[in-house]
Amino acid sequence: MPNSAKKPVVIVTRKLPDVVETRMKELFDARLNVDDTPMSQADLVEAVQVADVLVPTVTDRIDRSVISQAGSQLRLIANFGTGVDNVDLDTANNRAVAVTNTPGVLTEDTADMTMALILAVPRRLVEGAALLKDPNNQWKGWSPTGMLGHRIYGKRLGIVGMGRIGQAVAERARAFGLQIHYHSRRRMPDEFEQRLEATHWESLDQMLSRMDIVSVNCPHTPATYHLLSARRLRLLKPTAYIVNTARGEVIDENELARLIESNSIAGAGLDVFEHEPAINPKLLQSNRVVALPHMGSATIEGRIDMGEKVILNIKTFLDGHAPPDRVHPAMF
Ligand code: 8YV
Numbered sequence: 217m218p219n220s221a222k223k224p225v226v227i228v229t230r231k232l233p234d235v236v237e238t239r240m241k242e243l244f245d246a247r248l249n250v251d252d253t254p255m256s257q258a259d260l261v262e263a264v265q266v267a268d269v270l271v272p273t274v275t276d277r278i279d280r281s282v283i284s285q286a287g288s289q290l291r292l293i294a295n296f297g298t299g300v301d302n303v304d305l306d307t308a309n310n311r312a313v314a315v316t317n318t319p320g321v322l323t324e325d326t327a328d329m330t331m332a333l334i335l336a337v338p339r340r341l342v343e344g345a346a347l348l349k350d351p352n353n354q355w356k357g358w359s360p361t362g363m364l365g366h367r368i369y370g371k372r373l374g375i376v377g378m379g380r381i382g383q384a385v386a387e388r389a390r391a392f393g394l395q396i397h398y399h400s401r402r403r404m405p406d407e408f409e410q411r412l413e414a415t416h417w418e419s420l421d422q423m424l425s426r427m428d429i430v431s432v433n434c435p436h437t438p439a440t441y442h443l444l445s446a447r448r449l450r451l452l453k454p455t456a457y458i459v460n461t462a463r464g465e466v467i468d469e470n471e472l473a474r475l476i477e478s479n480s481i482a483g484a485g486l487d488v489f490e491h492e493p494a495i496n497p498k499l500l501q502s503n504r505v506v507a508l509p510h511m512g513s514a515t516i517e518g519r520i521d522m523g524e525k526v527i528l529n530i531k532t533f534l535d536g537h538a539p540p541d542r543v544h545p546a547m548f
Contacts, residue, residue, distance in 0.1 A: 224534055225289075227267040229255050229276050232296065233516060236523025243531065244269070261285045269530050271296055274510075275492075278303040283311055292539075294529045296522055298322060299463060301436040305545040316529035316541045320380060321521035322513035326461055327384030329512040330431055333459045333485025334373070334389065336506045338366040338429070343503050366455075366482070369393035374427035376420065376443065377434025377462065378404055385431055386412050399423050400434075425451040429459065436463035437548045446471035450480070457483045461512040464490035473498035476505060487512045 226244040228237070231252035240246040247267075249255070254275050255263065264270055264286035272278050273296045283293075283304055293303055295317045308315050336342060344363050347355055373389050375382045378400035386396045396414040398404070403416050417423035420443070424430060430452065434440050444458075444467040452458065458481065460467055469490040475481045476499060483504035489495045492510060499505045513519070529539040 224268040224530075225266055226269045226271060226294075226530060227263040228271040228296075229260070229263070230273045230296070232523050233519050235520055236527070239523075239527055243527065257282060264290050268292070269294055269534075271526055271530075272302060273297055274299060274302050276302055278308075280304045280307045283307045283313060286311065286313065292316065292530065292533050294526045294533075294539075295543075296526050299435055300543050300548065301463060301465070305543065305548065309545050314533060314539065315543045316526075316533070316539045317543050318522040318525040319541055321525055322518045323380045323384050325515045325518045326381050326512040327388055329487060329508075330381070330385045330433065330459060330461045331388045331392070333461065333487065333506060333508075334368060334394075334429055334431065334457075335392075337457050337459070337483045337485040337504070338368055340365040340503075342506050368429070371395065371428035372397055372426065374398065374417070374423045374430045376400075376430065376432050376466075377440075378402070379433065379435070381462075382431075382433035383408070385433055386414060389431075394429070397423055397427060421448060421451055424448055425453070427452070427456055429457045432458070432460040432462045432466050434462055434466060435548065436465045440466050442466070442468045444468065444472075449475055452481050454480055455482050457481070457485070459485040461487040464488040464492060469496050469499070472496075476502050 223245040226240060227247045228249060230249050237248050260276060260282045264282060268289050269292045271294050278293060284307060290313055293308060293313055293315045295303060295315065298317050298319045300315060300317050303315055305315055340363055371394055373394040373396055375386055375398040378398045390396055390412045396412045397417060398414060399417045399420045408414065409416065446468050449468060449471050472484060473496040476484060485506045487508040488510050495507060500507055525541060529541050533539040
């Protein structure tokens with residue numbers, strides 16, 4: 217039977233896992249980016265002039281200029297990702313373009329990566345591995361004072377942002393014997409605080425000055441831009457470590473680099489950067505920094521789940537129902 221109904225045009229800005237793309241091609245008039253070349257602002261404008269639905273990622277800046285040049289057929293921006301700081305939510309809302317994201321499905325992977333960095337930096341995992349892989353391998357065997365790092369058991373972990381990922385980090389960290397502290401817009405229920413023996417700090421400043429490890433797990437919003445400002449970073453103890461798997465913009469990266477360079481903090485585990493893909497070179501030069509290429513949610517399972525969520529949001533929306541992961545400007 218010929219299908220005379222025109223399928224909605226769905227433009228996907230980056231290459232997604234094959235199974236996700238196959239399903240999108242079945243359901244929609246999907247325009248895919250097979251060679252994964254990031255789209256320029258001009259490409260994005262061209263896309264929103266023909267797409268019914270745009271599927272961008274963190275690498276696309278869907279700003280006021282792009283959205284205001286969209287054709288009237290654009291009705292949904294179904295972000296492939298949880299953070300929506302790449303989308304101008306207010307402009308989308310004013311133009312009656314709905315926005316959805318993919319919460320929940322990358323919580324565990326991102327929390328795992330956070331925990332990996334919490335272990336890797338104080339225990340010098342990357343330095344140790346590099347020592348053996350160095351073609352001029354200088355390792356002379358075990359020594360009582362070789363490769364000494366710092367114990368994490370019993371140390372104070374301060375989690376900035378106790379949303380889904382913050383909570384998943386807290387659960388893991390507790391099992392490793394860390395003391396859980398947190399600063400968050402919303403205080404957690406008593407049950408959570410009691411079970412994890414978690415201490416809530418009303419004052420971020422006070423928490424920062426007392427922590428051994430700080431983990432950033434809040435979204436990037438206008439309110440959290442440089443939340444860890446130069447002033448606040450200077451409150452950290454010189455023995456403190458900082459881990460960020462959220463967004464680079466939450467930390468003043470240049471000040472962090474200065475503090476690392478001057479030994480004013482002990483180290484950093486960074487999966488995200490303020491001006492990706494650019495990274496302050498001082499961070500890359502330091503042995504006390506473990507830097508990763510924004511791979512917190514980079515598991516094939518997670519990326520397929522994210523694609524599934526994108527498809528579900530598009531389908532539900534186009535069928536005339538409220539998509540499960542609709543984002544409203546007031547939520548951020
Ligand atoms: C994603 C992320 O890989 O979902 C997020 O907010 O930061 C990442 O884990 C990326 O956003 C995909 O667009």
